Amino acid sequence: MSKFIMNRRGLLKTGAAAGAGMAMPTILTAASHGGYTNAPTGSTVTLGFNVPQSGPYADEGADELRAYYLAVKHLNGEGDGGMMNTFSSKELKGNGILGRKVEYVTGDTQTKSDAARASAQSMIQKDGAVMITGGSSSGVAVAVQALCQEAGIIFMAGLTHSNDTTGKDKKANGFRHFFNSYMSGAALAPVLESAYGSDRNAYHLTADYNWGWTTQESIAAATEAKGWTTVANVLTPLTTTDFSSYIAPVLNSGADVLVLNHYGGNMINSLTSAVQFGLRDRLVNDKNFEIVVPLYSRLMAKGAGENVKGIYGSTNWHWSLQDEGSKAFVKSFGEEYGFPPSQAAHTVYCQTLLYADACERAGTHQPCAVVEALEGFDFDGLGNGPTHYRAGDHQCFKDVLVVRGKENPTSEFDLLEIVEVTPRAQVEYPVDHPMMGDGALGNCNNGG
Numbered sequence: 028m029s030k031f032i033m034n035r036r037g038l039l040k041t042g043a044a045a046g047a048g049m050a051m052p053t054i055l056t057a058a059s060h061g062g063y064t065n066a067p068t069g070s071t072v073t074l075g076f077n078v079p080q081s082g083p084y085a086d087e088g089a090d091e092l093r094a095y096y097l098a099v100k101h102l103n104g105e106g107d108g109g110m111m112n113t114f115s116s117k118e119l120k121g122n123g124i125l126g127r128k129v130e131y132v133t134g135d136t137q138t139k140s141d142a143a144r145a146s147a148q149s150m151i152q153k154d155g156a157v158m159i160t161g162g163s164s165s166g167v168a169v170a171v172q173a174l175c176q177e178a179g180i181i182f183m184a185g186l187t188h189s190n191d192t193t194g195k196d197k198k199a200n201g202f203r204h205f206f207n208s209y210m211s212g213a214a215l216a217p218v219l220e221s222a223y224g225s226d227r228n229a230y231h232l233t234a235d236y237n238w239g240w241t242t243q244e245s246i247a248a249a250t251e252a253k254g255w256t257t258v259a260n261v262l263t264p265l266t267t268t269d270f271s272s273y274i275a276p277v278l279n280s281g282a283d284v285l286v287l288n289h290y291g292g293n294m295i296n297s298l299t300s301a302v303q304f305g306l307r308d309r310l311v312n313d314k315n316f317e318i319v320v321p322l323y324s325r326l327m328a329k330g331a332g333e334n335v336k337g338i339y340g341s342t343n344w345h346w347s348l349q350d351e352g353s354k355a356f357v358k359s360f361g362e363e364y365g366f367p368p369s370q371a372a373h374t375v376y377c378q379t380l381l382y383a384d385a386c387e388r389a390g391t392h393q394p395c396a397v398v399e400a401l402e403g404f405d406f407d408g409l410g411n412g413p414t415h416y417r418a419g420d421h422q423c424f425k426d427v428l429v430v431r432g433k434e435n436p437t438s439e440f441d442l443l444e445i446v447e448v449t450p451r452a453q454v455e456y457p458v459d460h461p462m463m464g465d466g467a468l469g470n471c472n473n474g475g
Contacts, residue, residue: 064179064474075156082138083292084163094372098379109359113352113408118387140170165189165238172201179474183378190241193422195464208242212249214449225254230282235262283311295330328442335432395471419458
């Protein structure tokens with residue numbers, strides 16, 4: 028007997044009667060009610076938190092989970108409400124989402140795209156998740172975003188910085204609150220020129236996946252526009268832990284700046300190796316040798332310790348910001364966990380609230396209605412000042428921070444200082460900017 032299952036493309040035949048040798052598409056068998064995938068029918072609604080609980084970005088994943096748990100607590104009316112109290116939209120009342128208590132399931136992306144897709148698919152099919160969120164790797168974010176588009180599920184990206192996420196690989200069902208590589212370049216280049224001059228030779232070490240590629244391209248373009256020369260760009264596998272063989276060639280390259288397009292444990296290891304090779308003590312081209320880390324986080328700074336002192340980078344958010352939203356979040360997170368949140372924690376907390384708020388404003392979890400509620404949405408009170416969710420690519424635009432490793436930190440958490448709050452206007456770009464590729468946003472998908 029042949030078996031038939033339904034997916035959004037229609038009836039698929041499986042088993043003995045299926046065509047021999049025929050390539051079968053991904054089977055997505057999540058329950059569909061009310062005309063869309065996993066429409067909640069009871070008193071609860073399930074969200075899927077898909078983060079790296081292992082691999083080089085596991086520290087970020089752990090902090091993301093802390094923030095997700097806190098967001099659920101606040102949405103369900105527990106705790107002090109955090110940024111729900113400062114959010115410019117007042118739709119969230121602490122009674123869950125649309126009156127349903129928020130529940131959640133978690134998955135480990137392992138910082139691998141295949142593992143991330145598998146865990147997300149399980150959340151959709153087996154657990155009935157109506158929204159998937161998470162990240163810490165742009166390769167993972169792009170893969171899971173594509174899966175959610177196919178399944179008819181909203182994807183609220185976590186920590187993903189590659190231009191591709193809302194560039195060539197953008198999807199109508201996906202949204203990103205985090206900034207991107209282009210914005211890092213636009214914010215960093217003027218500060219680097221002011222600090223180090225316009226006559227510099229930069230050597231890039233770059234993580235060999237989409238985040239590394241687009242970050243290197245963005246930083247190189249922005250610094251070259253200020254007069255810098257890019258002398259080399261060497262790709263490093265994401266699995267690398269010992270960077271000594273990559274650092275040694277820098278010594279004879281004529282470069283006087285090393286740009287580490289690395290993140291998480293990769294950045295900690297590569298920066299440590301660069302310092303051990305004595306790069307920071309060298310004089311090259313009659314200039315002090317400098318190191319730049321385009322994408323910084325508090326967790327990375329803690330891991331790298333003394334080595335981050337004086338090193339510039341950019342960040343999406345920092346716990347020392349004094350706006351009311353940031354202060355409320357830092358207070359809630361600190362009281363819950365005993366230390367300040369990272370930028371990864373901040374962006375996923377915001378994404379969870381933004382999704383819940385969009386559902387409240389739309390009056391439904393239906394993906395296309397949520398898309399409509401988020402597209403072109405202007406809000407404030409979640410840190411970084413007034414923020415806009417652009418309809419054309421689902422990218423958030425807000426102020427970007429340039430930071431530097433503190434010379435005299437006062438605690439193990441006080442490791443970065445904000446040296447420049449780059450206004451949103453300086454990092455904005457058109458939807459069809461060449462660095463973003465020519466991928467189409469496409470149409471939203473309700474799945475069922």
